[in-house]
Amino acid sequence: MHRSxxxxxxxxxxxxxSSNITGMDHYINPGKTALTFGAFVGALHLVWSLFVAFGWxxxxxxxxxWAHMISATFIVDEFTITAALTLVxxxxxxxxxxGYFFARVWNWAHRG
Numbered sequence: 864m865h866r867s868x869x870x871x872x873x874x875x876x877x878x879x880x881s882s883n884i885t886g887m888d889h890y891i892n893p894g895k896t897a898l899t900f901g902a903f904v905g906a907l908h909l910v911w912s913l914f915v916a917f918g919w920x921x922x923x924x925x926x927x928x929w930a931h932m933i934s935a936t937f938i939v940d941e942f943t944i945t946a947a948l949t950l951v952x953x954x955x956x957x958x959x960x961x962g963y964f965f966a967r968v969w970n971w972a973h974r975g
Contacts, residue, residue, distance in 0.1 A: 896963065899962060900958040901955045908955075915942045
């Protein structure tokens with residue numbers, strides 16, 4: 864059974880429109896999701912390392928404790944490049960793994 868070109872275009876167009884209206888494709892790429900999570904978590908920890916390097920981390924920690932009504936004392940140590948690199952690399956790896964498993968679980972839960 865051969866379909867006409869206009870029938871194929873109409874069906875493809877309908878799928879594209881209906882998918883855009885609902886906004887959900889349900890399948891997410893585990894590799895891309897893992898890279899996105901890893902980059903995001905790593906970037907957050909890079910920013911924290913920069914805060915420590917510039918001496919802004921202790922006032923930020925004090926503010927967060929105050930804003931959350933916590934009376935615990937947190938002392939931010941001095942900046943060391945080894946600790947900063949370890950923090951950024953390990954948090955990126957953990958974010959990558961978490962993103963990968965999140966995508967796999969998401970795709971499993973939304974299988975059709």
